[in-house]
Amino acid sequence: MSYETILVEQRGAVTLITLNRPKALNALNSQVLDELIDAFAAYEGDDGQRCAVLTGSGDKAFAAGADIKEMYDKAAADFYLEDFFSKWTSQIVKTTRKPWIAAVNGFALGGGCELAMMADFIIASDNAKFGQPEIKLGVAPGMGGSQRLTRAVGKSKSMDMCLTGRMMDAEEAERSGLVARVVPLTELIDEAVKAAAAIASMPPMAVQVNKEMVNAAFETMLDQGLLHERRLFQILTATEDKKEGMAAFIEKREGNWKGR
Numbered sequence: 224m225s226y227e228t229i230l231v232e233q234r235g236a237v238t239l240i241t242l243n244r245p246k247a248l249n250a251l252n253s254q255v256l257d258e259l260i261d262a263f264a265a266y267e268g269d270d271g272q273r274c275a276v277l278t279g280s281g282d283k284a285f286a287a288g289a290d291i292k293e294m295y296d297k298a299a300a301d302f303y304l305e306d307f308f309s310k311w312t313s314q315i316v317k318t319t320r321k322p323w324i325a326a327v328n329g330f331a332l333g334g335g336c337e338l339a340m341m342a343d344f345i346i347a348s349d350n351a352k353f354g355q356p357e358i359k360l361g362v363a364p365g366m367g368g369s370q371r372l373t374r375a376v377g378k379s380k381s382m383d384m385c386l387t388g389r390m391m392d393a394e395e396a397e398r399s400g401l402v403a404r405v406v407p408l409t410e411l412i413d414e415a416v417k418a419a420a421a422i423a424s425m426p427p428m429a430v431q432v433n434k435e436m437v438n439a440a441f442e443t444m445l446d447q448g449l450l451h452e453r454r455l456f457q458i459l460t461a462t463e464d465k466k467e468g469m470a471a472f473i474e475k476r477e478g479n480w481k482g483r
């Protein structure tokens with residue numbers, strides 16, 4: 224597939240994908256989405272590629288959001304029937320088991336912030352600005368912002384961002400745990416590619432497993448986590464050691480463990 228809205232290049236084992244609609248501040252329209260899905264699938268399927276970096280062209284924006292001009296004329300039924308935005312999560316986040324980093328240069332607003340938060344981690348330039356300004360358009364985040372931002376920075380700051388629509392600068396984003404590192408804009412791509420190359424040099428399966436584990440901590444709902452914990456606890460109560468341990472307590476002696 225040849226691309227019109229993104230650029231893709233390989234630097235050793237690192238795939239660098241650049242959103243490339245600088246005149247629209249890299250706003251995310253359907254074509255960008257389709258091309259990104261294709262580029263991520265190609266990256267995932269290429270055994271020689273071990274880590275990817277996603278950035279925006281120009282020094283002003285990573286992405287200023289979903290394309291407002293594309294959304295303006297759509298009716299609610301269109302959004303619903305197309306299940307608008309669902310492809311982002313199902314085809315980029317869920318099917319990309321290999322790691323990728325968002326290198327955020329400038330504005331990451333609305334869908335741009337949400338896209339950056341889909342990455343395994345974010346490296347931001349010192350001029351980066353994050354925000355979920357959808358409320359100012361009479362809507363709300365639709366690509367995971369209310370969920371991922373809240374998990375990343377906590378309820379209070381997420382409410383502040385979503386309800387006021389204000390922007391957070393790079394320093395605040397790092398302090399809040401939204402981004403992993405902040406670097407000067409001129410060094411952003413080099414630093415992100417360097418980090419990606421370090422990951423690319425690690426044992427590939429261990430990389431995938433580590434990614435999966437951290438995502439499990441991030442993605443499991445508290446209710447599910449508590450249920451999981453409770454069921455495992457209940458399984459343990461069927462062991463001989465449970466009987467022995469409780470008996471040892473009551474009989475005021477040390478336990479004699481069987482390991483089962």
Ligand code: HXC
Nearest residue numbers: 246247248250287288289290291292332333334356362365
């Ligand atoms: C379409 C966009 C755009 C966007 C910017 N542009 N953001 N086009 N969709 N999200 C276009 C502008 O129309 C303009 O095009 C060009 O990019 C340059 O933008 P300016 O506004 O002139 O730049 P500047 O004055 O520097 O302001 C930068 C900005 C502002 C603060 C980032 O552009 C802005 O507020 N953009 C919208 C941010 C936003 O609301 N994002 C959330 C979108 S909703 P022309 O042709 O005039 O030069 C979303 C999810 C919604 O992401 C979910 C709903 C279900």
